[in-house]
Amino acid sequence: MRFRRISTAAAAACAVTALATGIAVSCPTPSRPADVSAIQLQAWLYPGSPGDSQCTAPAEYSDDRVKSGALKPEYWAVNSDGTLKLETTADGLCNGYSPANVRDLKKHSAFQYPTASAMTTGDVRALVSSSTKRSKAVSQLTTLVVNAGLSGVDVDFEDYWSWSTADFANYKTFLRQLASSLHAHGKRLQVDAPAMTEDAPWYDYAQVSAAGVDELAIMAYDDQYDTPAGTRCLPITPFNWLKKVAGYAKSKVPDPSRLVIGLPSYGYSAPAPCDPNAVTGNIQFSVMQQSPGFSRDPATVERRRDPSSGEIRWTSGGVLYDYVDGTAMDRKLAVLADLGVTKVSVWSLGGGNPWFRR
Template sequence: MLFRKLSVGVALASATALTAATALTAGIAMHGAPAAESASFRVAAEPNVQFQTWLYPGGPGEPVCTAAAEYADDRVKNGALNPEYWSVASSGSVTLETTADGTCNTYSSQNVADLKAHSAHQYPTLSGMDTASVRALVSSEAKRTAAIEKVTSLVVSAGLSGVDVDLEDYWSWSTADFTNYKTFLQELATSLHSKEKRLQVDAPAMTEDAAFYDYAAVAATGVDDLVIMAYDEEYDTAKGEACLPIAPYSWLEQVTTYAQSKVATSKLIMALPSYGYSAPSPCDTDAVTGNIHFNDMKQKPGFSADPATVESRRDPSSGEIRWTANGTLYDYVDQTAMDRKLALLVSHGVTKVSVWTLGGGNPWFTR
């Protein structure tokens, strides 16, 4: 199973454009405040932002299994928790993942109760990470019907808010795959809405029109929230170049404004990263190790918690902490970087923000 959420970045903004993002990196804050004050700007904006976050399954002792202890501080008490409850098999069948399998963050009555105790909304995720599995599900009326009945039944019986659909590998989809995907979403939305439940759909980060995915067409299926996964830009690094950050400010701004040009902001949830990665330097995107939890990042060669060292490593184009040791680049998103990315989103009128991911001590916004 793939736990890394992939994004598709198509273009970068001009390095000389003085946008909200470049203003941050230049030390010229949005709304007239210096960049160093972005955390206080975020705190002021927090009452207007609804947060949610994903949780994915793991075995005993894995970093992700600390997620429940992290959200127990009620960081999303007025927002949403999205645990992965269902996975799509290569046959297209949908399996309920349960704590009886020895995994954390999966379905059980106790897990449901804990989610409800610490969030206002719960959207368990239906996850399919490769084209073959997605195709097998969405191309078959029988498979679609079985999946829809299964997820709707559990959401209703458990009193959850709705479903989060995360079917990926978008860039490998055919035109028929995308058409069948939209049919599945429309049928699922109809089923959920008939029970007064909601549908969220996770979508790739895009900066211009592409053949494999269309935000407006997906939104038109009856989706309640389109969740734009605005991270993992490092995978779009040109061969032989230094690996890009996870979510550069200029790219994040482009992703946001492009999404807003296709879908009403009220239907958008912009997703930010809280994790790290490592890669050879210069970059080899086939050798990127993604989704490194912060507690694991602290064990990497050359890691430093010294404030002066951290600031010396802060990348001006993204706010992320980057350094190279023994020919390997390390990059992670700390709290300050999260605050500044959030400030950029808020400056564009975004009011709903998701985070990938909880667990392993990954940072959260200043509160």
């Protein structure tokens, strides 16, 4: 894919004038950003009940936006007892597993990595601390991807900062076992990791990568949750923070083919001034459009564009709203291209979330 953006303030102002007035204006020719044409694009999608906004994901990827990249549907959830539950369309879930959905994924992507998801330390601990449950999960995951002819597995076990030393050790054991099983069948393992800018006791990129992980996907978003209380909420992915996250990840995983950086395509709302514990995150675009003060006017959108992140931000009724549009995505992608990143994953498809402009 090839991407374009307006790279100078004069050109941007000219474009806004043309859009806002409808008058033909001779604008400067947009220059290309850093070369992003060779970056492999990936995207996550997740299940929901009929009518949920995430259910539009298949209609979005059907434009072949990741035809040469990867699709990563959440097919498994880790139960509180450490067992895996396969999330299927037979359970009434969109984006769940079914042979028909697998065929559709393959039609529109080069690689498919169904995700196994655990969002709490308790759920992660219940699985990885038990040799019996680790072995059973490895067997379930491997069997499905082999039988369905999928590329591998994406492991998304989170709440990292609450993990103990034992949790991290058991997690790495699970990854080694899963990697060994998948590799024996010619399949691959991708692992989702937290955004970090320095060493921490609860997670180590290099150690995880050394556990046999083929691709480490760094989730470089949700910086708003680290806002000091009483200040204005941070953007989802500020440019300078993105550079630090990607730079640190590259120092730990120097092989670019084994490193994926995750970018956001969603919005959030929060009290103004900020209370990080009251942030409503992962707001899809179809919902964000219903927010007080939302505007489609190009001039208004550009006035609201935050220079530190490219994101669209405004306050209404004591609430801050922030979302990532296509222009913001382009600019974040250009930052990563400048750093030599070759694989980028987007959270997430569904709800009409903006995508890179083409």
